[in-house]
Amino acid sequence: MYPPKFDYYRATSVDEALSLLQQHGDNAKLLAGGHSLIPLMKTRLAQPAVLIDIGRIDALKGIQVDGDTLRIGPLTTHADIAASEDVQGRAAALADAAGVVGDVQVRNRGTIGGNLAHADPASDLPAAVLALGGEIEVRGPNGSRTVAADDFFQGLFTTALGGDEIITAIRIPAGGGKRVSAYVKFPHPASGYAVVGVAAVLELDGQTITSARVAANGAFECAKRLTGAEQALAGATASDEAIAAAAQRAAEGFNADDFMSDIFASSEYRAHLLGVYTRRALQKALERA
Amino acid sequence: MAEKLLGSAIRRREDPALITGRAKYTDDLKLPNMAYVAILRSPYAHARITRLDTSKAKALDGVVAVFTAEDVAQSGIPGQVPVGWLLPDMKIPTRPLLAQDRVRYVGEAVAVVVAEDRYTAHDALELIEVEYEPLSAVANPAKAVEEGAPLVHDDAPNNIAFDWEIGDKEATDQAFANAAHTVSLNLVNNRLIPNAVEPRAALADYDPVSGRLTLWMTTQNPHIHRLLMSLASLGLPEHKIRVIAPEVGGGFGSKIHHYPDEAIVSWCAMQLGRPVKWQATRAETYLTDAHGRDHVTTAEMAVDENGKITGLRVHTYANMGAYYSTFAPAVPTYLYGTLLSGEYEIPNIYCRVVGVFTHTTPVDAYRGAGRPEATFVVERLVDLMARKLGMDPAEFRRKNFIPPDKFPYQTPVALQYDSGDYEKPLNKALELVGYEQLRREQEEARKEGRYIGIGLSTYIEACGLAPSSVVGSLGAQAGQWESAIVRVHPTGKVTVYSGSSGHGQGHKTTFAQIVADILGVPYDDIEIIQGDTDEVQYGWGTYGSRSAAVGGSAIAVSAQKVVEKGRKIAAHLLEAAEDDVAFEAGKYYVKGAPDKAVTIQDVALQAYLAHNLPPGIEPALEAAAFYDPSNFTFPFGTHVAVVEVNPESGEVNLLRYVAVDDCGHVINPLIVEGQVHGGIAQGVGQALYEHAVYDEEGNLITGTLMDYAVPKARFLPSFELDRTVTPCPHNPLGVKGIGEAGTIAASAAVVNAVVDALAPFGVEHIDMPVTPEKVWRAIQGAGN
Structure with a gap:
């Protein structure tokens, strides 16, 4: 509970934060809401020599509807995302996920950017951002680039974000035809993290599901698409049968050792839950149609 | 005139300070020149220490001192952490303050740092160089007794700490041989971590001039800690030690015990001549607070052709951990084997308990302490047998209850139940829950593929261990009476000194209610003092649901003595014979003439002035009582849980929870209900969520609140409570105790x-814990 000494810088702009990152290299960690980093530091599992606090850069906060895109600043808190009518209306799965992160205190402090950058396998937001086809806008010393969520999550606590880069926005496509989405999870009774969490996004044309994106976290080392379920849904008529068929194929393409395993839930059980929660996510999404 | 307060749900006088953050816990206290302690703990469950070098830590700026076992030995103190309950033929290994050459559980203290601030102290821990030679370890008590298992103590073969039995083996075997039906059950009673909201802490201040040690610490029983510190750990004379319990944030048993840590902190203060403070982190409490439960049990029940229980046979391996915690040997023996009769008339019971050392944190009393384990065994067997006989579980219980006309009832396992009427709470609980209707709904739901379950627990508890002579004959190295002094001041205000030591129970409220009624003085005129060995005469403390029944009774007896002394003085003032003086609502008057009265406040003033006292009466108005009860008290009741299980995912939803408890007379219903709520939550926690898990190497893998699931409020329904009242026949208040009932039943x-x-x-x-995966697997397995 008592971290070793570290230097603390408070950046007032993205440029300043980037230059501090350049200056301190691997010794530095960015501090946003602090809900992943501070506990690690208190238990001395993480011992960064330098903290660069970006938490007060106002330009990185807020939710905007930008044409067909929902643009969310990385310092936007889970609570603000969950409460946003724009997010609820255009990306309900993300509002669902943000609303079930931790508890009220965590949601009031924790940020979407910090959450995605930390890439905890059991975190709720990655599956939602992935299923919604989100993009992560990042800036580094060589300028800005955009990474599709499909390419962002690479493994256990590992992302495409470079050590000298900062997330500057999360963009969620929100145009086109009728789209419904939802996120549901099986929370661990101790941590509240997802043992299995599933986000489902369905494009609808009348009763026909024209396309589907389904993604899960908690089950794997990082958030992953459930392509078997997606294929089962594409072109199907929205119905209990279609949902059941998709749930049946939720674990398709994964091996037993792709699934996380711990004393609370074995890989076999997680694989089973993946089907159960895929069905529940699809049901919840279609209830919103 | 004071209103009648016993039985009144007045709000707790403790709470304003607690909820406004004004209460002072140990870590809130600061003394001039205070330094901070951090303790280096073993990362290995079993290892030899081959090198221990503190030089780099000592050289760190801000470090005051670094000590090891060698320094403790050189100081010449006894340096022991003793066991406070002895069983026949038990092995008693030495438990040191700091590990000497071998560590025996993850978290055992190896060295101690004192520094000017906490950050430096923790930095210094990382600079202590320890080389360990890891040895093989064993964590499971059933495996630890196997041939060839790694030994925790060389002089305890097969890791057997003790081998204890109760009941008549031969008669019980005979009952099974003659049985019409039997059921048997192999079960593990899961290990739990106490999780008091305030982790343990200690602040020690030693004055080398007077030779006095003052120790503020998180304790449920300051006098026990003073005694053990003096006799076994520090060697300071008892009168030179003052132990104070400031505000203490819960204990659930974990703050009864005498641990090495608080003794180390005291010893550091003695070495350095300056105050030092230690506050455990949550992770530290997980490794060092005595854990609870951890049984591996085989249990069987026999019935005759009429469905009457004829025998109960139980074999239990009880995990003691690496050393005995203070009262550890009593928990799986006299607080477990003796409770196996439950609420039932069972003519033959035999129970054998093998206490086992393992390379794990010591195990000791945790809310309920032995009784939840016993209740679990009995109530699971009862349900199994009812199912086997095709009987409704409520009906099978009714058939086997000890009938009300058989009290006092002598069980075959030592206890004599003083009173009871077990059908009353059962009937009330079934009515509250709507049992018949629920059974019909259950039937309907099953047709729709929904699985509702109704679970009964008709429990008996034994609390307020007593009398001291009996407890002593069973091996206790402690008395089990309680003390009280009721002191009426010249102005008629009252201070009560109680040997109970509250840490969340609301003693200052309930004890004041008792005194207000007996003395007839206003509630606000009464102050309760507890938790300080210099202020309080003596006390055995607060645990085992004993505070109302034993501590409260002591207060009632001393208050009554004050009334009687006052009566003599009042008779003198009223110029009447003592026998003719009545006392009512704080006033003495000559019988038949209530208008001419003197108040107890008038009497108090006269008692102190002593200008006009009757012959032979000493001045002042106070009385002491040292109350030793004649028996345990035996609360009982019926709890009913209603769950729905999702057969697809295995998730369990606790839909309703009904509890009808009989704790005798109720002093404060608000406090009683609060205790029941908390107790149920903890029992549900054990049933569905909590489990301290060790791996094969003896690592605690549920070492934080991220892995160890305590029940959250949102996991629980609103509890539906009611009660019956069967007063305890042998104490002046007719109270029994309610602190553990919820946990025991739930x-x-x-x-x-x-x-x-x-x-x-x-x-x-x-x-x-019945986790979703276990439920899912049980359904899968049963379906095959």
């Missing part, structure tokens, strides 16, 4: 409900 009720829900799948038992 885990069996919940597991019975889950197993009942899964009856169509043929599931007969699931070990706690």
Whole structure:
């Protein structure tokens, strides 16, 4: 509970934060809401020599509807995302996920950017951002680039974000035809993290599901698409049968050792839950149609 | 005139300070020149220490001192952490303050740092160089007794700490041989971590001039800690030690025990001549607070052709951990084997308990302490047998209850139940829950593929261990009476000194209610003092639901003595014979003439002035009582859990929880209900969520609140409570104790409900915690 000494810088702009990152290299960690980093530091599992606090850069906060895109600043808190009518209306799965992160205190402090950058396998937001086809806008010393969520999550606590880069926005496509989405999870009774969490996004044309994106976290080392379920849904008529068929194929393409395993839930059980929660996510999404 | 307060749900006088953050806990206290302690703990469950070098840590700026076992030995103190309950032929290994050459559990203290601030102290821990030679370890008590298992102590073969039995083996075997039906059950009673909201802490201040040590610490029983510090750990004379319990944030038993840590902190203060403070982190409490439960049990029940229970046979391996914690040997023996009769007339019971050392944190009393384990065994067997006989579980219980006309009832396992009427709470609980209707709904739901379960737990508790002579004959190295002094001041205000030591129970409220009624003085005129060995005469403390029954009774007796002394003075003032003076609502008057009265406040003033006292009466108005009860008290009741199990995912939803408890007379219903709520939550926690898990190497893998699941408020329904009142016949208040009842009853009720829900799948038992995966696997397994 008592971290070793570290230097603390408070950046007032993205440029300043980037230059501090350049200056301190691997010794530095960015501090946003602090809900992943501070506990690690208190238990001395993480011992960064330098903290660069970006938490007060106002330009990185807020939710905007930008044409067909929902643009969310990385310092936007889970609570603000969950409460946003724009997010609820255009990306309900993300509002669902943000609303079930931790508890009220965590949601009031924790940020979407910090959450995605930390890439905890059991975190709720990655599956939602992935299923919604989100993009992560990042800036580094060589300028800005955009990474599709499909390419962002690479493994256990590992992302495409470079050590000298900062997330500057999360963009969620929100145009086109009728789209419904939802996120549901099986929370661990101790941590509240997802043992299995599933986000489902369905494009609808009348009763026909024209396309589907389904993604899960908690089950794997990082958030992953459930392509078997997606294929089962594409072109199907929205119905209990279609949902059941998709749930049946939720674990398709994964091996037993792709699934996380711990004393609370074995890989076999997680694989089973993946089907159960895929069905529940699809049901919840279609209830919103 | 004071109103009648006993039985009144007045709000707790403790709470304003607690909820406004004004209460002072140990870590809130600061003394001039205070330094901070951090303790280096073993990362290995079993290892030899081959090198221990503190030089780099000592050289760190801000470090005051670094000590090891060698320094403790050189100081010449006794340096022991003793066991406070002895069983026949038990092995008693030495438990040191700091590990000497071998560590025996993850978290055992190896060295101690004192520094100017906490950050430096923790930095210094990382600079202590320890080389360990890891040795093989064993954590499971059933495996630890196997031939060839790694030994925790070289002089305890097969890791057997003690081998204890109770009941008549031969007669019980005979009952099984003659039985019409038997059921048996292998179960694990899961290890739990106490989770008091305030982790343990100690602040020690030693004055080398007077030779006095003042120790503020998180304790449920300051006098026991003073005694053990003096005799076994520090060697300071008892009168040179003052132990103070400031505000203490819960204990659940974990703050009864005498640990090495608080003794180390005291010893550091003595070495350095300056105050030092230690505050455990949550992770530290997980490794060092004595854990609870951890039994591996085989249990069987026999019935005759009429469905009457004829025998109960139980074999238990009880995990002691690496050393005995203070009262550890009593918990799986006299607080467990003696409770196996439950609420039932069982002519033959035999129980054998093997206490086992393992390379794990010591295990000791945790809310309920032995009684939840016993209740779980009995209530699970009762449900299994009812199912086997095709009887409704409520009906099978009714058939086997000890009938009300058989009290006092002598069980075959030592206890004599003083009073009871077990059908009353059962009937009330069934009515509250709507049992018949629920059974019909259960039937309907099953047709729709929904699985509702109804679980009963008809429990008996034994609390307020007593009398001291009996407890002593069973091995206790402690008395089990309680003390009180009631002191009326010249102005008629009252201070009460109690040997109970509250840490969240609300003693200052309930004790004042008792005194207000007996003395007839206003509630606000009464102050309760507890938790300080310099202020309080003596006390055995607060645990085992004893504070109302034993501590409260001591207060009632001393208050009554004050009334009687006052009566003599009042008679003198009223110029009447003592026998003619009545006392009512704070006033003495000559019988038949209530208008001419003197108040107890008038009497108090006269007692102190002593200008006009009757011959032979000493001045002042106070009395002491040292109350030793004649028996345990025996609360009982019926709890009913209603669950719905999702057969697809295995998730268990606790829909309703009904509790009807009989704790005798109720002093404060608000406090009693609060205790029941908390107790149920903890019992549900054990049933569904909590489990301290060790791996094969003896690492605690549920070492934080991220892995160890305590029940959250949102996991629980609104509890539906009621009670029956069967007063305790042998104490002046007729009270029994309610602090542990919820925990004792709840885990069996919940597991019975889950197993009942899964009856169509043929599931007969699931070990706690009943996690979704276990339920899912049970359904899968039963379906095959």
